[in-house]
């Protein structure tokens with residue numbers, strides 16, 4: 196019944212102020228207001244949220260897992276970006 | 291379990307790139323999670339779609355037997371708890387449909403399979419809830435059995451399924467306690483209430499043991515699922531775990547499981563059940579349980595009666611866009 | 619079942635409670651019964667909603683209302699001082715002892731009727747509880763503070779559906795308009811206070827519901843405009859719920875709801 200398709204939305208929850216929104220799951224809704232209401236009813240029944248985002252799933256541009264090597268591996272050799280790469284004598288104290 | 295029908299049919303594997311398949315298996319063996327757009331063998335995808343959608347259907351159909359008592363719950367406290375519990379099950383269905391959709395199949399297509407009678411759901415929901423004690427028995431036994439099955443699924447190799455299960459297991463934690471508390475109250479109540487509780491146990495005991503699916507010897511599909519880390523314990527292992535946990539609880543309640551052969555094996559430390567009537571299980575799975583027809587009919591009616599609502603919501607959503615397009 | 623038995627006799631609790639209704643008790647029971655009966659009606663949808671996401675929504679609406687009813691019954695029991703609790707009020711009163719509006723006991727009908735009924739009620743209950751947060755009665759004001767937030771959401775949710783269905787398709791509009799014709803006559807009852815409640819309002823203990831009419835009218839007009847609905851005309855304006863003269867529907871609802879509890883007098887659940 197392809198006539199019965201309704202858009203998919205991704206739901207993001209900020210559990211309390213000070214924290215970032217985190218992906219919680221997805222749901223179906225025909226309009227943004229319904230998506231927000233459904234997100235509230237579906238994902239915040241136990242006080243999980245201080246704030247909600249809903250985003251049309253189709254609006255998310257994702258990286259291709261097949262390109263993960265090209266995208267994310269080159270950074271692995273840049274160990275000089277990490278503080279532990281550098282040696283500072285212990286008697287200098289915390290730095 | 292909620293996906294017990296998987297045990298009866300083997301998904302034929304399509305030809306796959308052997309090297310890619312080996313890399314995939316190596317990732318699984320290394321306990322890495324597979325995410326939606328990662329490479330996966332077609333058989334893995336199909337098995338997951340079937341398992342997750344059967345699980346989702348079970349949650350949704352499972353709303354019906356318990357929903358049957360919401361309007362008759364004997365106190366407002368019980369009414370609210372039961373409504374919240376059944377509502378949770380609807381949420382579980384939604385989380386699971388969403389997990390299945392990440393594998394490239396629309397929820398509507400999965401629901402169509404259920405309504406057409408093609409897809410399966412757990413045999414347990416084809417039994418009737420005849421008294422209030424059945425609500426206690428379902429929470430205690432059915433949710434108890436489900437939790438036993440679902441906790442290992444939180445470590446399932448497929449990321450979206452595992453994440454859905456984590457959320458579900460968190461919510462499930464009150465379901466079994468709610469059911470046990472109902473049973474305990476009945477068992478400490480009037481003789482009529484205690485008799486109601488025993489009668490519920492008599493009727494639900496065997497169907498609940500069947501929930502874990504056929505014995506390992508007859509369940510060929512398990513091996514592939516185990517290799518893929520979709521399944522981490524065998525049917526019989528889970529059934530044994532459930533038995534060992536539940537028999538002492540029944541004794542605490544002062545109730546007797548309807549199994550004259552039930553005995554404690556001091557040597558192994560396990561409870562041993564008598565033989566399960568697998569012919570009954572097969573019959574229920576084949577559509578001939580006490581409530582198969584009613585359950586499917588109720589889902590179909592809800593779907594058909596709701597079609598105009600979904601049409602209206604879609605039409606409303608499309609209108610502003612249409613007007614804008616004309617204006618432009 | 620007649621209300622003649624002595625409630626203190628545990629063995630006879632299958633029969634209805636005998637209540638001496640002070641004006642405040644009666645007014646509390648009216649608000650509690652509105653919430654319970656409407657919550658019960660919504661709970662009848664469980665497992666049968668038109669959209670899975672809406673299953674969760676309907677249950678949330680029902681749980682809010684049942685929760686409001688429980689708080690109000692508890693307070694009613696406290697001011698009555700006869701040892702009655704929430705379940706005595708909910709399960710051991712006969713239909714004529716229920717004080718809810720006729721509107722909330724009307725059957726669910728289709729989804730349009732359920733949402734419209736909810737909208738008509740919430741458009742009243744939202745400003746009612748907001749006004750009641752300033753009630754002279756401190757306990758009621760505290761209950762109102764909780765109910766007000768819940769009903770604000772109910773109003774938003776139900777109004778959104780009324781607009782969707784009114785604007786959606788020819789069929790959804792037709793169904794909504796039919797529901798409006800059926801339900802509109804019951805709305806007048808929301809704004810009338812019984813003599814006892816009017817006296818309480820005079821004393822500042824509660825709000826006179828009649829004062830909320832302009833707010834309700836404004837909400838109705840705003841949402842009906844977006845939903846392409848017109849206010850029905852017609853003279854028929856049934857009432858009597860507050861006095862216990864109900865439609866035929868309430869008896870069936872209570873027969874279902876109370877049957878188990880009344881079949882086991884004295885039992886705890």
Ligand SMILES: [Fe+2]
Pocket residue numbers: 349378379382458462
């Ligand atoms: Fe569940």
Ligand SMILES: [Fe+2]
Pocket residue numbers: 379433436462465
């Ligand atoms: Fe559950």
